[in-house]
């Protein structure tokens with residue numbers, strides 16, 4: 001599957017899109033998990049990076065480890081002033097922003113049924129899921145894309161790339177996941193209008209909907225739930241490895257998809273441990289969503 005990402009058969013395609021070398025990424029949630037893997041891969045490929053996270057200890061340790069092409073700003077993704085300051089700090093440190101990867105956000109509470117033993121689902125908890133995952137993603141996207149609009153365009157007219165992170169739960173939420181699924185469905189739902197809005201600026205918008213990944217959060221999942229999630233993964237039947245997410249993010253940065261027109265509903269299997277339904281839209285956007293079928297349904 002690796003060959004897909006490297007487009008080895010067609011050097012023209014593999015060279016399309018934005019290069020990581022000497023370009024600058026803001027990666028939210030980069031102090032852990034999928035964001036950290038993306039940070040490590042992007043910096044390893046020559047990018048500058050701003051860690052935008054609320055985890056001061058993790059952010060500072062990574063900045064120390066990865067050297068002077070990495071900075072850290074403490075910011076809550078849904079905080080307008082803090083994200084605006086982080087974008088300004090990125091431009092001041094590296095001269096611009098070319099890539100935004102949205103991995104930041106956190107669960108406001110454990111999975112709960114809409115009506116449980118303790119009564120109805122607490123509304124503040126629902127609101128916090130939406131604030132953190134959905135409002136946070138929109139907030140960072142609008143502010144980073146505004147900064148990207150000042151970049152010089154490349155030969156395709158491209159100035160930037162935004163990569164959002166949704167979840168299988170956007171289409172296939174489980175019992176107790178109403179709040180999380182609603183927030184993530186919001187992220188997938190806004191991907192196409194965001195891509196259409198920002199195409200005029202030369203900014204592409206993509207959303208990756210991961211299945212189950214072995215991040216610190218995934219590893220901490222109770223064993224019975226973990227086993228059930230892994231068992232539902234058609235092939236390979238294992239959790240995704242965070243660098244597989246990062247590899248896909250890298251491929252999205254590099255591939256403008258400008259040669260692809262309305263290829264919809266192609267079943268496509270990536271190396272990240274889940275089977276994806278891949279929808280591609282003209283030029284600006286494609287949405288990667290796992291099929292989320294059980295093994296039986298998939299056959």
Ligand SMILES: NC(=O)c1ccc[n+]([C@@H]2O[C@H](COP(=O)([O-])OP(=O)(O)OC[C@H]3O[C@@H](n4cnc5c(N)ncnc54)[C@H](O)[C@@H]3O)[C@@H](O)[C@H]2O)c1
Pocket residue numbers: 028029030031032033034035052053054055058075076077078103104105106132133136165166167168209210211212213214215216217218
């Ligand atoms: N791990 C999985 O199996 C999985 C599956 C599907 C989707 N996802 C999604 O991927 C993203 C990353 O998940 P992960 O597993 O890497 O999680 P993680 O907990 O390992 O990392 C999340 C990072 O986000 C930071 N963060 C939390 N709230 C924040 C906020 N308000 N502002 C800024 N930073 C904040 C945390 O400090 C942490 O560093 C999340 O959106 C998650 O919903 C994960």
